Amino acid sequence: MGDAVSIYLLVVAVGLGLFAVAIGGLVWLVRTGQLEDLDTPPLRMLHDDCPATPKESQHG
C-alpha cells in the first residue's frame, strides 16, 4: 500500500511545482492590465475583420 502512496506524492509534487509557477501567473494577469478594460473587448469582438481586397485598399 505504501507504494500507492508514492504515486500520490508524485501527483502532489507536480501540483506544488505548478503552484509556484502559478503565483507569477496571477501577478501577470493583474499587472499587465488584462482586467483593466472590461468594456470594449465584448464590443470589439463583434466587429468583423477588414478584408484585404484590392477594392478595400482603393477606398483606403
Next chain:
Amino acid sequence: MAEAASDAAVHHEEDHKAVLDTFSYDNRLPMWFAWATIIWGIVGMLVGVIIAVQMTGLGSTWGPKVLNQEWLGFGRLRPLHTNAVIFAFTGNAIFAGVYYALQRLLKARLWCDGLGWFHFWGWQLIIVAAAVTLPLGISTSKEYAELEWPIDIAIAAVWVAFGANMIGTIFKRRERHLYVAIWFFLATFLGIAMLHIVNSLAVPAGILKSYSVFAGQQDALVQWWYGHNAVAFFLTTPILGLMYYYLPKAAGRPVFSYRLSIVHFWSLVFIYIWAGPHHLLHTSLPVWAQAVGTVFSIILWAPSWGGMVNGLLTLRGAFDKVRTDPVLKFYVLSVTFYGMSTFEGPMMSLREVNALTHNTDWTIGHVHAGALGWVGFMCFGMLYWMIPKLYRTKLKSVPMADLHFWMASLGIVLYVISMYAAGAIQAAMWFKFDASGILAYPDWMAILRELVWPYIGRAVGGLLYLTGAVLCLWNLIATAKQGQPVEDETVQAPPLAREKPVHQVVGEAAAVKGNVFDRMTAFHSLVERWPFALIITASISLVIGGAFEIIPNLVQGSLTPRIETVKPYTPLELHGRDLYIREGCNSCHTQMVRTLRADTARFGDAHMGGVPAYTRAGEDIYDRPFLWGSKRTGPDLDREGLIKNNLPGWHYRHMLDPQLTSAGSIMPGYPHLYDYASDLSDLQARMSTLAGAPMYTPYSEAEITNAEALAAEQAAEVAGRLRKALSGNAEVTVPDDLEDKEIVAMIAYLERLGTDLTRED
C-alpha cells in the same frame, strides 16, 4: 528602416498613420473539423440508437437475436457510443469552434499549419482506433477513459499539439486583450491534460492491456475526479467558450455582462474540480470526502446560472431574431438546457436525492439533457452559422434547419422524460419495503418489466434526434455546394504595439539600486511580459483543487483498514475479471453495495451471517481497475459469490442465454465465452505486472511461474462442478473441453465476488 518603410508602402499607397498587417486566417482546418463533427456525430448517435433499441429487448426478448453478438454486445458498444459523442462529435466541434474563433479574437493566423493538420489527422486516427478496439473488447473499463494505453499516449500527444498551437497563436497575437472565450479554451486544454494523464496512469501488461496503478476506492476517486471534470473541461468550459463567442456573433450584440462572464470563468475553474466525489455518495469513500463533493456541487449552481442568465440576456432586445434565425433558436435552447442541467446536477448531489437517483436511468436522462441539449444544440447552432461563412454563402434551407430544431427538441424531451420515468420507477421499486420491513420487489425481473415503455420512448427520442442530425448533414452539404470555400481568408489588422525587448528590461531591472525587495520587484516587469501566465493561473486552481481531493486519500490509502481474509484473485479469477472488463459488464452492473438499507437488504444481507452487506474499502484493495460501475440495469454483483453459489450451474445457463434463467431479461447472451478457449499465454505477464512496482500485489514467485497450471487446476474443479450440476439438463450442452473455455474463468470470478469478508480459511 528602409525595409520597414517599403513594407508599409506596399500595404498603403496613401499616407496612413497606422500601418496595417496583411495576413490570412486558416479556414481549412476549422472547415475540416466541422465536417468531422457532423459525420462522427451521426455515427456516435447511431450507435446510441442501436444500444437504446437493444435495451428495449430487441434481440433478447423479441425479434431475431442478431444483436446478441460478440461485437454488438451492449457492454462493448456503450463505451463506443459515449466515446464517439464526447470525443468525436463534441471534440471535433470544439476544435472547429476554437480554431475559427481563436484566430479572429487574436487577429492572427494559427501558429503552425503543420501542427494543425497533425492535430486533425491524429484525432481522427484516435477515433478510428477507438471504433476498432472498443467493439473488440480492448478496454480499461474506466468510464470515458476506456481506451487502452497506446491510444492514451496518442491522445496526450495530439492534445499537446492542440495546446501548443493555441498558445503559439496567443504569442503572435495582434490583440492585447485575451477575450474571455480564450480563457475558457485554455482552461479546457490544461484541465483535460491533467485529468487525462493522472487518470490514465497504468502499467502495461502487454501491448493492449494495462492495469491501473490505483486500486479499489482510490481508483474510484481518481476515476470520478476525472469523470466529473471531463464533464467540466470537455463538456462545459469549451462549450461556454463557444457560447461567449458564437452567441454574441450570431445575435449581433455584445455579451450581456462581460464582468459576469469573468466571474463565471473563475468560479467554475475554482469550484468544479472539488465536486467529483458526488459520484461516490453512500459508498466506502470516507464520508467527509463525500461531503466535500456535495457542498461544492451545490455551490456550483450559482456561477452556472450566472452564465446561463448571461447567455440568455445577451439576446435582450433581439428575441425577434430568434423567431427567424435557426442558429439563435439552437443557442437559446442550448443555454436553457445548460441552466436545467446545472440545477439538476447540484440537486442530484444531495445525499438524499442521490440515494434515489444514483445507478438509475435518471442519471442517464440528466447526462443526455446536458449532452443532447446543452452541448449538441450549441454545436449544431455553431455549424449552421460557421459553414455558410466558410463557404461565403447563405444556409441552403432555413426551413430544413427549423425542422431539425423541432425534431431534435422533441427527441430530447421524449428521451429525457422517458429516462425520468424509468429512474422514478426504479427508485420507487428498489426502495420499497412492505409493512413488515421486507423488500416489496425482491425480484429484479419484476422491476425490469416496468421499464419497457420508457425504454421504447427513449429509443424513439434518440431516433428523432439522430434523424435531425442527418437533415443537418444534408443541409450543410447543400450549403457548401452552393458556395465557394474560402480556405485562406486574407484580412488586415494593426500589429500589436511592441514591448521593450527582453534584454532591455533585464538591463533596467538589474540597474535598480536599493534593498533586496526593491531589486526583486524590478524584475516584475519580466513576469508581466509572460502571456503564458494566464494558463498557469488556471493551473493553480486546478491543481490545488485536484490535489486537495487526492492528498487526503493518499493518507487514507495507507490507512485503509486491512482485512485479514481479503486475498488477491487467483490466476483463473484474475483472468475471469479481465474477461468481465473485456465484455464491459460494468456498463450494466455495479459492484458497490452502498450503505443504504435498500442496497444491503437486496444485495447480500441474508448471506452475510449477520453483518451488513455494504462494500468495505478494504475489500477492494486488489481491484485494478475498480469495478464499482455507475448504473444498475442488472443487479449489483458485489456479493454475487454469496448470492448465487448455492445454485450450481445457474451462471452457466444464464450467461449462455439469460432467457433460460430469467425470462424477459435484457442482458445479452455471451455464447462466445463458451466457444473461445481462455488465452492464458500472457497470464504470467499480467500477474507479474500486478506484482511489480508500483502495485506490489502479493503474488508469490511460485504463483506467478505456475500461473497457468494453477489456473488449469481451478478450472478443472469449476468445470467438474458445472458438469455435475448440469448433467441431464436438456437446455444446455456441456463441451468436453469445458475447463479450457472462457466461461469457466468468468464463473470462477463471479463465484469469488464478495466472499472474502466471510470466508473461513
